[in-house]
Amino acid sequence: MPIPDSIPGVDRTLLRDDVFHRLRDAIVAGAFLPGEQLKDGELAEWLGVSRTPVREALLRLSASGLVVTRPGRSTTVSEIDPRAVRDARDVVAAMHVLAVREMAGKLTDAHVEQMRAANRRFAAALDAGDIAAALDADEELHAVPVAALGNRAIESVLDQFGPVVRRAERDRFLEDGRASHERHDRLIDLMSEGDVAAASAVTFETWHTLSVDRWSATTRH
Structure with missing residues (x-):
């Protein structure tokens, strides 16, 4: 079906950043403790988004050192190193x-x-x-x-x-x-x-x- 020009699309950049900031802030605040496993499906349900921006946020958090991601296995909150x-x-x-x-x-x-x-x-x-x-x-x-x-x-x-x-x-x-x-x-x-x-x-x-x-x-x- 045709998409009306008058309706703006969802800004994926803003959504991605919002998910990242909310997960980051939860870790910093201690809502997620060191060693705790983070499941993208549960996080997506909690935030009311799809799994894609959650997975992207977890990758960014891994680059910051706040989580440890093991591809195909699990993602956990990092210990304080x-x-x-x-x-x-x-x-x-x-x-x-x-x-x-x-x-x-x-x-x-x-x-x-x-x-x-x-x-x-x-x-x-x-x-x-x-x-x-x-x-x-x-x-x-x-x-x-x-x-x-x-x-x-x-x-x-x-x-x-x-x-x-x-x-x-x-x-x-x-x-x-x-x-x-x-x-x-x-x-x-x-x-x-x-x-x-x-x-x-x-x-x-x-x-x-x-x-x-x-x-x-x-x-x-």
Whole structure:
């Protein structure tokens, strides 16, 4: 039958990305635990989509290191690998330092307020014991300079490796949330003042306070 020109087709790119982001966020939030098997049929039913975008999303998650895919066998959520976390942390830190260095002193008042509002939500989430909300607020805060810079290469790298770090950050915010809130405040002030060197140093410190020692110990045992 003829297809009416007036009805737009489904944007498969948006569907594919939405499935990827929902599965990624579920893993980062701990809804799917390390070692848990992911079945594309069950995931497709849960998300209300066909198996094709689910399989594509799982391949992307495998490239990010969040799942382990064995063709013809199974796909499972990866264990937290200390070396993978360390490598991802160092890359993510470098990208954020670059964005901060480029944007310190150049953010608009609206950008600065967006960061402050995110940090207030971060503190409130910590008070409520809502680590998922704290992770979301933290991500929003650090995304402001990145988005303002508009460097697609940086955004692409963070999209791939950021989730590996985010999953590991859950434990850090349980133990070190208040210190993170204070570092956020310092970073925002320094960005607003245009102190490039100090803002870059705080950014580097912020990401490198994520230690991989606990997972290294688990791996040895």
